[in-house]
Amino acid sequence: MISRRRFLQSTVSLALVPLLPRVALSASLSVRPSWQVFCLTPQFQSFCNAVAAMKVNKDDTNPNNWAYWVETHRANCPHGVSYFLSWHRGFIYRFEAKLREISGDPSLVLPYWNYYDAPNIPPEFLDPSSPLYRSDRAGTDVTGALSYDAFADTVIRFQRGKTHAFETIVESRPHNLVHNLIGGAMGSIRISPRDPVFWVHHANIDRLWVAWLKAGGGRKEPLTTNTYWSGNNYYGAGVDGMPRVWTADTTTYLGYQYDNETMPSQSTTSVMAASALATSAAPQRPATRVSVPFGTSRPLSLDEQSMNVDVALSATDAARVRSLMLRPAAAGSTDNGPVRVVLDGVHLTGLGQKGGYFYNVYLNLPAQGGAGKAAGAYLLGSVGAFEISVAQMKAGMKGMQGMQGMAGSAASQGHGARLIFPATDVLQRIWPDSLDKLTVSFVRVDGSKHPTKGVVVRVDGFRVEADPSL
Template identity: 85%
Template sequence: MISRRRFIQSSLSLALVPLLPRVAFSASLSVRPSWPVFCLSPQLQSLCNAVAAMKALKDVTSPNSWNYWAETHRANCPHGQAYFLAWHRGFIHRFEAKVREISGDASLVLPYWNYYDSPTVPSEFLDPYSPLYRGDRTGSDVSGALSYDAFADTVIRFQRGRTNAFEAILETRPHNRVHNLVGGALSSISISPRDPLFWVHHANIDRLWVAWLKAGGGRKEPLTTNTYWSGNFSYGTAVDGMPRVWTADTTTYLGYQYDNETMPSQSTSAARAAGALAMTAAPMRPATRVSVPFGKSRALSLDEQSLNVDVGLSATDAARVRSLMLQPAATGSTADGPVRVVLDGVHLTGLGQKGGYFYNVYLNLPAQPGTGKAAGAYLLGSVGPFEISVARMKASMKGMQGMADMPAPAASPGHGARLVFPATEVLQRIWPDSLDKLSVSFVRVDGSRHPTRGVVMKVDAFRVEADPSM
């Protein structure tokens, strides 16, 4: 059942903060519809009118201006930590109220883009004469972003830092991947809300959170007394009155629900069968190869081709890795676990900054097609323009109020981003028979049938490293 929960007032306590104006618990709750349903209503024109009016106002300090919301997101949004979902829920709720006010349409609600059913960018966003249009998008198909991992029966915990944590999985896939594949403004955390697609994308992420919790089956969030909720965050001075929502069960209290609150699945989604298979089947290990000894670094360049890096292990290295595989990941001396893949000095080329792509990073993919486990068993994570912009933002926000406990990348060669992929759990899942080498694969995924060609990303120092064995 949906129930009202408490809100956080500061990082030092779990005291309640003033709540939003009361909403009647009745059938009169606003219903956020899917984009195709929304387009059949007069609300589409109301939304377009509001967006056009906001874009015309150039005062970035005014909540009535379009770029105000991008700046608020850049300065305050938490990514890769607790409150990612809660912060964005409050953010889009406040934005929804603003466009309703500016449009003069009291019935206007924020729709969602259900890319699990319709993975191509809706046509209304592709009309150059519409305020919903942006000409910098480089991809229009987000099929490659879709994943059912967050909705598996084994994903019943919410908080990141735990195995199979819903918030962390949903953020990385599909959330980050959609940002990457659309490209343009959407692929940069600092300006992504400038693209109107941002809002219908995040409405869908919010809807998927609701659907996950309503699905039951043991799915639950941490108790309200759990230290996971002991942090704090901000929306900025211009929206000080907005409570800090920190649980999923707040949509009824906030006055809305979704017309579809069920989780996507391969059996019910309208996504093509071939696409669903591609999302679950492990790809073949890329043929393009470079090599580097274990613990040593080398530079990488990533282009339109997938790339495989063979990491050679000596007998001593192999024994150390095998020993660490026998230990719980928490015994590592770093938060990233005892065995990890490190990318230091990651930066985009001019071509790469346009987005429209990302790379799935796998460990020890099978060398032959149709063999081995499902793709998720080998997946370390993804890297694209959005992840790089998030890493840089987290580094810049280290030590800021409300962000002091955020894991932040250290400075890296060439002043690029630092990305770390914990590898221990993947090794424990696949348990390689031989450890004479590890193979790290960067598998390219594009949002266009005609992707750009050329180097998009450079890594100053790639390496696989491990703690001393126990």
């Protein structure tokens, strides 16, 4: 996030940048390839050389220094808010230019890691002798992050704050979930660019944005005159900002394209069929472990096991929830909804800070896995080290208490963070026959075949609450 001073500085400077014509900056376009192709080219060594040179630079105020980019991301990146995709597009674009400059290789481009086709971290990042290596990664397999929700035919809006919005969905899944399953530096918003995997991950997120828009079918971004594009692309004092408006031909205007600009789908991906089924079929409901009355808080501890929380509703509570389910949603509403799951005082333990896991949070999963509707119908959101680190960062920022977060909203709650999961939409999708109780399931997903065991997340207060019905 940016300070007011930095925002004003960048806004003034960018106001001086005219809206440039929608033409390519050069006659020929650079092509960003997949990692599997890139690592077989001479540019792979140029990439490694540039990364190594940046890591030995000791001046962290200089963009030639690796830490400069880590700090720029920590201080300025918008997560869980509008402009997430736009800001990161400019971030990796400026970083790519720096790689070319440092390597002395004018043909060097930033490749992308297409984890939908190859969900294991590329082996070049796992070589201890390579500048691409990090020893703190907790997981290497991101299969569990591969959601197809952002590419559904119903997701035709881009703009955050709208229902079925691409930017909102793709940030939550797969973006956040990949961060979670790798863990280590990648599991924390404050230091995630320390890991070289960050850059090929974000190049893929940028590619997915291009692919979504090119797929057509009614998919569109806001008009260039929309106030949505009045955000800020500031990358520290040592790097030029970027024009504020991204349009359908933006990557062409910026002089690059991807070698694959098609959306992933379960029918075309090479990910194992079992994992594809896991993304579509409702999972097995975990064995119930705790219970709590509706509107009452209780502490929770999350470990290597999945768990249920049964929330008992009185007849009065059930009537109130049913009444709120009948209320139409406000057009363009960005609030947390009349029925919500609240996690107050959320903390990561020392073990939890290592990452390598996340929990999908579901409401009223069927008793038998694969029964009923697809998993997405019951999904409230996800909780992992990355979402919690974002919530904690927002909680510590003055004036950010009411901002909508990635899994809901993040606000100060003692020394922990608050995560809010709107539940009304899910209730309307599944429309339970009985409301004597609601069951919230935390289903654990790991990025390693040998995950660590023990408590990773502590929640001071879990509750399900609702607004008064009319």
